[in-house]
Amino acid sequence: MGKTFKTIDEAVIRFAGDSGDGMQLTGGRFTETTAIVGNDLSTLPDFPAEIRAPAGSLAGVSAFQIKFSSKDIHTPGDKPDVLVAMNPAALKVHRNELIPGGTMIINTDAFTKKNLKFAGFESNPLEDGSLDDYFTIIPIEMNKMVTAACEGIEMSPKLIGRTKNFFALGVLFYMYDRPLDATEAWLKKKFKGKDAIIEANTRALNAGYNFGDTTELFMTRFKVEKANLPTGTYRNMNGNLATSLGLLAASEKSGLDLFYGGYPITPASDILHTLATWKHFGVQTFQAEDEIAGISSVVGAAFTGKLAVTATSGPGIALKGEALGLGVITELPMVIINVQRGGPSTGLPTKTEQSDLNQALYGRNGEAPLPVIAAATPGDCFFAAYEACKIALKYMTPVILLTDGYLANGSEPWKIPNVDELEDIDVNFAQEKNSEEEYLPYLRDEKTLSRPWAIPGTPGLEHRLGGIEKAENTGHVSYDPDNHHKMVELRQEKVNRIQQDIAPTEIFGDDHGDMLVLSWGGTYGSCRSAVETLREEGNKVSHAHIRWISPLPKDLGEIIIGFKNVLVPEINLGQFLRLIRSEYLVDAQGLNLVRGRPISASTIVETVKKKLD
Amino acid sequence: MTDVQVPLLTKKDYESDQAVRWCPGCGDYAILAQTQKIMPTFGRKKEEFVFVSGIGCSSRFPYYMNTYGFHTIHGRAPAVATGVKIANPDLSVWVVTGDGDGLSIGGNHFMHVLRRNMDLNILMFNNRIYGLTKGQYSPTSEQGKKTKASPFGSIDYPLNPPSLALGAQATFVARTIDRWQKHLAEMMLRSYKHDGGSFIEIYQNCNIFNDHAFEEYTGVDKFDNVIELKNNEPMIFAKGTKGIKLEGSKATVVDMEKHSLDEILVHDESDLNLAHIIANWTTHPVLPEPIGVIYSIDKPSYNQEMVNQVEMAKKIKGTSCVQDLLNAGDTWVVS
Numbered sequence: 027m028g029k030t031f032k033t034i035d036e037a038v039i040r041f042a043g044d045s046g047d048g049m050q051l052t053g054g055r056f057t058e059t060t061a062i063v064g065n066d067l068s069t070l071p072d073f074p075a076e077i078r079a080p081a082g083s084l085a086g087v088s089a090f091q092i093k094f095s096s097k098d099i100h101t102p103g104d105k106p107d108v109l110v111a112m113n114p115a116a117l118k119v120h121r122n123e124l125i126p127g128g129t130m131i132i133n134t135d136a137f138t139k140k141n142l143k144f145a146g147f148e149s150n151p152l153e154d155g156s157l158d159d160y161f162t163i164i165p166i167e168m169n170k171m172v173t174a175a176c177e178g179i180e181m182s183p184k185l186i187g188r189t190k191n192f193f194a195l196g197v198l199f200y201m202y203d204r205p206l207d208a209t210e211a212w213l214k215k216k217f218k219g220k221d222a223i224i225e226a227n228t229r230a231l232n233a234g235y236n237f238g239d240t241t242e243l244f245m246t247r248f249k250v251e252k253a254n255l256p257t258g259t260y261r262n263m264n265g266n267l268a269t270s271l272g273l274l275a276a277s278e279k280s281g282l283d284l285f286y287g288g289y290p291i292t293p294a295s296d297i298l299h300t301l302a303t304w305k306h307f308g309v310q311t312f313q314a315e316d317e318i319a320g321i322s323s324v325v326g327a328a329f330t331g332k333l334a335v336t337a338t339s340g341p342g343i344a345l346k347g348e349a350l351g352l353g354v355i356t357e358l359p360m361v362i363i364n365v366q367r368g369g370p371s372t373g374l375p376t377k378t379e380q381s382d383l384n385q386a387l388y389g390r391n392g393e394a395p396l397p398v399i400a401a402a403t404p405g406d407c408f409f410a411a412y413e414a415c416k417i418a419l420k421y422m423t424p425v426i427l428l429t430d431g432y433l434a435n436g437s438e439p440w441k442i443p444n445v446d447e448l449e450d451i452d453v454n455f456a457q458e459k460n461s462e463e464e465y466l467p468y469l470r471d472e473k474t475l476s477r478p479w480a481i482p483g484t485p486g487l488e489h490r491l492g493g494i495e496k497a498e499n500t501g502h503v504s505y506d507p508d509n510h511h512k513m514v515e516l517r518q519e520k521v522n523r524i525q526q527d528i529a530p531t532e533i534f535g536d537d538h539g540d541m542l543v544l545s546w547g548g549t550y551g552s553c554r555s556a557v558e559t560l561r562e563e564g565n566k567v568s569h570a571h572i573r574w575i576s577p578l579p580k581d582l583g584e585i586i587i588g589f590k591n592v593l594v595p596e597i598n599l600g601q602f603l604r605l606i607r608s609e610y611l612v613d614a615q616g617l618n619l620v621r622g623r624p625i626s627a628s629t630i631v632e633t634v635k636k637k638l639d
Numbered sequence: 640m641t642d643v644q645v646p647l648l649t650k651k652d653y654e655s656d657q658a659v660r661w662c663p664g665c666g667d668y669a670i671l672a673q674t675q676k677i678m679p680t681f682g683r684k685k686e687e688f689v690f691v692s693g694i695g696c697s698s699r700f701p702y703y704m705n706t707y708g709f710h711t712i713h714g715r716a717p718a719v720a721t722g723v724k725i726a727n728p729d730l731s732v733w734v735v736t737g738d739g740d741g742l743s744i745g746g747n748h749f750m751h752v753l754r755r756n757m758d759l760n761i762l763m764f765n766n767r768i769y770g771l772t773k774g775q776y777s778p779t780s781e782q783g784k785k786t787k788a789s790p791f792g793s794i795d796y797p798l799n800p801p802s803l804a805l806g807a808q809a810t811f812v813a814r815t816i817d818r819w820q821k822h823l824a825e826m827m828l829r830s831y832k833h834d835g836g837s838f839i840e841i842y843q844n845c846n847i848f849n850d851h852a853f854e855e856y857t858g859v860d861k862f863d864n865v866i867e868l869k870n871n872e873p874m875i876f877a878k879g880t881k882g883i884k885l886e887g888s889k890a891t892v893v894d895m896e897k898h899s900l901d902e903i904l905v906h907d908e909s910d911l912n913l914a915h916i917i918a919n920w921t922t923h924p925v926l927p928e929p930i931g932v933i934y935s936i937d938k939p940s941y942n943q944e945m946v947n948q949v950e951m952a953k954k955i956k957g958t959s960c961v962q963d964l965l966n967a968g969d970t971w972v973v974s
């Protein structure tokens with residue numbers, strides 16, 4: 027047929043369709059195969075809050091984007107090169123995001139009068155020429171194709187129609203020269219015992235691939251070579267799974283069983299779901315009646331000597347505030363995970379945001395400081411969760427771990443760490459009195475200011491904890507004004523001491539220059555990509571990423587001084603920015619876009635250039 | 640954990656070194672004293688008792704017990720205690736709460752902890768008032784109660800704690816009175832022995848903000864106004880002069896001079912329908928106030944089921960290490 031191969035560095039594709047079209051699953055399969063092929067990759071699932079919005083409606087559009095590359099990449103990409111649109115609504119929602127000249131693969135069978143109207147099209151965009159000037163359109167009658175491919179299989183036409191996502195997947199596998207075997211094996215495992223379903227989807231997948239091969243519509247196929255990743259064994263990893271694994275690793279390394287108490291909420295629920303399957307690791311999961319009970323049970327379990335954890339999202343953190351204060355004043359180790367989503371109130375439950383930073387830092391009554399760590403990438407959630415547990419246990423304090431919807435559901439190839447090489451976590455329960463007469467629950471370690479941990483059941487160490495201000499050492503109730511002032515300072519000082527455990531801040535680029543891009547949390551990838559681009563173009567721009575936000579790293583002030591400008595991109599109205607400005611008295615500037623999506627690298631590049639002009 | 644060479648302890652051993660700060664004459668004193676007295680008789684190691692409370696006068700209780708204790712936040716004691724009990728099911732966990740703490744701000748947790756049959760011993764000090772915040776009406780205050788927050792009388796209707804507990808599927812529901820020292824101790828022992836969640840409502844006099852609230856049941860006429868429930872025994876009260884007859888689901892008080900014992904309703908702690916009927920006699924204009932164990936059945940506890948699940952999972956899936964989990968799934972090697 028005279029088809030040619032073109033080798034490219036990277037590609038961005040987006041699958042979009044109705045919630046019922048299986049776009050997340052299709053994206054997941056493409057991701058898995060792309061990982062196996064050896065590309066670096068990054069994904070961005072984007073699904074609606076409604077479980078079953080009316081079929082064909084704009085609200086019901088679900089999408090999955092993946093960027094894959096032969097180079098080291100950090101983001102799921104900005105604008106897709108290829109858009110797969112399974113119905114008019116998907117086309118409507120996503121058409122403006124495709125790069126000019128990009129390819130649209132469209133299931134024309136879904137472009138019925140009814141669906142077009144539902145999506146708000148007055149005329150059929152496939153016929154009225156509105157797309158032709160800008161994009162390469164590949165119209166495919168997918169329903170007809172799969173019907174033909176599945177002839178002879180005893181299955182309702184409706185079920186056969188459902189295999190069209192695998193047809194689309196086959197087309198993309200052809201375009202980007204990817205093997206089908208991993209997907210075929212997956213189908214066999216997933217639908218074990220349901221032979222007709224396996225057969226139908228396998229045929230649809232192959233039909234898509236073969237369609238690509240025979241049609242004249244594709245004359246060029248693309249090759250994306252293996253990425254040059256550090257050696258090791260890899261798997262694909264998303265943020266919520268990484269978080270769960272990080273907690274479990276900390277449980278194993280500390281020798282403490284994991285207790286999880288929480289209440290379901292998007293996008294954090296998968297942590298509960300995952301941990302619930304790990305009972306054989308001694309994990310106890312308690313689905314509480316609300317977030318207040320969730321965190322309260324965590325406080326109780328922490329008092330009783332467990333590695334106690336809860337995960338939620340912003341609205342849940344709002345409910346947990348009072349009990350968190352109790353954790354702070356009684357100095358109990360626990361980890362509170364906020365998988366941030368769009369707010370306020372219910373906000374955008376399935377979209378990402380970084381707007382709960384202030385809530386994490388300040389969202390409690392009284393002076394209630396606690397350490398806050400934020401994960402940078404989906405895979406980093408593992409290490410951040412591990413570190414959160416380690417600090418909680420070492421300093422006897424609640425720790426907040428911030429991730430977000432993008433990290434939680436996004437994925438990347440992840441080099442599997444060796445558990446033996448993770449830093450040890452030492453836990454020593456108090457066994458004996460630590461003073462002549464009595465056990466002093468608040469007698470502190472000089473270096474960390476951490477207090478001993480005597481758990482119920484230990485003979486002779488009976489003591490009482492409480493939320494009323496306490497006297498040093500004994501923990502007895504104290505209303506003394508000077509004592510209170512001392513305690514307030516002490517609790518802050520304890521958090522500050524964690525600086526001794528924070529690794530030096532890495533600077534990507536030179537330690538001085540025209541601009542420092544300063545990021546925290548999930549904007550890491552976009553910032554790193556943007557700074558790579560800017561540096562390649564010769565700009566004196568560097569990137570520093572902050573992991574511990576409370577306390578901030580010791581060296582940050584020094585680093586900031588090396589730059590003429592500081593830019594803080596974040597998906598909020600400048601919460602980290604204000605912290606940086608007030609801590610370091612620097613005229614840092616913000617790049618703030620709160621659209622429920624990651625800030626794109628190109629936006630950061632443009633902003634930096636404009637500021638440097 | 641029980642009955643293993645426990646050193647003989649006394650009431651003194653259960654008294655902490657903290658000065659008790661309730662108002663003189665408060666009913667809480669009697670409950671504390673009785674608790675400190677009865678605990679050593681349970682034959683359990685002291686370090687295995689944990690007292691968890693919320694906020695309120697009553698919730699200061701753990702500070703005065705020389706056991707493990709946790710004075711938490713308003714309404715959340717059942718949830719904190721849940722964490723304690725799941726984390727270590729071998730502990731004997733006691734929740735001390737008030738009518739405001741347990742039924743108002745903490746009503747949700749109260750209901751769910753009973754629903755799950757979490758093996759906690761819940762002592763609710765019901766003084767039908769908010770004591771600590773200086774005397775506002777509570778969810779158990781009678782309608783029309785004049786307080787600082789309801790100068791014209793409260794327009795709230797009160798709820799009935801045992802009925803609520805039964806509706807929440809509690810497996811042990813009892814009521815006692817601060818002044819009934821022996822009975823109080825007996826109820827606590829029953830609660831301790833009950834394998835599952837237990838709820839004891841304790842009528843407690845707040846002599847500062849709601850004095851004499853339970854005068855009817857503690858004063859000179861008490862025998863006429865109270866029926867002490869005894870399992871499998873006919874329901875007679877007023878020193879044997881009155882009894883209760885059940886016609887359909889309607890209970891009536893009858894004169895024992897005119898009726899024979901076998902006409903009288905016999906208490907059955909395991910009968911849920913009967914328990915609901917009895918619970919409804921609370922503050923009834925005609926029927927006596929039921930005191931004692933209203934309901935008690937055996938049912939596997941949440942904490943035990945949790946232990947079983949973990950054990951079963953270990954048996955089925957075997958033990959493995961995190962590294963195995965990390966290495967699982969589709970992996971590939973970059974060399």
Ligand SMILES: Cc1ncc(C[n+]2csc(CCOP(=O)(O)OP(=O)(O)O)c2C)c(N)n1
Nearest residue numbers: 694695696697713737738739740769770771
């Ligand atoms: C979140 C919160 N809201 C309000 C209060 C104030 N408060 C403390 S105790 C209490 C009521 C206590 O009543 P009850 O539980 O009946 O206990 P009692 O003092 O009567 O024993 C209130 C409203 C508080 N401590 N915390």
Ligand code: SF4
Nearest residue numbers: 661662665696770845
């Ligand atoms: S206010 Fe009432 S309940 Fe509180 S200590 Fe005083 S008498 Fe007891």
Ligand SMILES: [Mg+2]
Nearest residue numbers: 737738766768
């Ligand atoms: Mg009260």
